[in-house]
Amino acid sequence: MARYIMVGVDGSAPATAAVEWAAADARRRRLGLRIVHVCEQRPYGRDTMEYGSRILASAGARARELAGDVEVNTALLSGNVIDILIGESAGADSVVLGCRGLGGFAGMVVGSVGLGVAGHAAEPVVIVRRLPEIQHDRVVVGYDGSGHSEAAMRYAVDQARARGEAS
Structure with a gap:
């Protein structure tokens, strides 16, 4: 795998x-x-x-x-x-x-x-x-410019793309 x-x-x-x-x-x-x-x-x-x-x-x-x-x-x-x-x-x-x-x-x-x-x-x-009982149409991420928040942002963008919410 x-x-x-x-x-x-x-x-x-x-x-x-x-x-x-x-x-x-x-x-x-x-x-x-x-x-x-x-x-x-x-x-x-x-x-x-x-x-x-x-x-x-x-x-x-x-x-x-x-x-x-x-x-x-x-x-x-x-x-x-x-x-x-x-x-x-x-x-x-x-x-x-x-x-x-x-x-x-x-x-x-x-x-x-x-x-x-x-x-x-x-x-x-x-x-x-x-x-969740209701599916939401947004992915939310906290961002402060740090290396950890950069990684969180990349993951959030991947999630949004997989859900068809980002281009």
């Missing part, structure tokens, strides 16, 4: 929204889709690899429903979630994550994994809260 969008999943509703957003974006931009689940070893956990395999199977099936002829593959990895996702970002066009996962505090706008990955990923990171 030469160019692809990577999406991290954990079985949560925001992760499902992230898969749906990433599948639509991959289809629109004619990119592959790589779905990743990272198993962290827990001292009192269930069989995390089996659980992760079920999550990936479900996410992969949903992505294939939505992505058309886009190449979809899945990867079950183990280690520290943030470190693995940052490492995996190096080969991706972009990284898509749900706003928060299964742990932590329900009231948080962005979870610790999203914050950790967004701050250090090699490529743009999209954090998906939920899919």
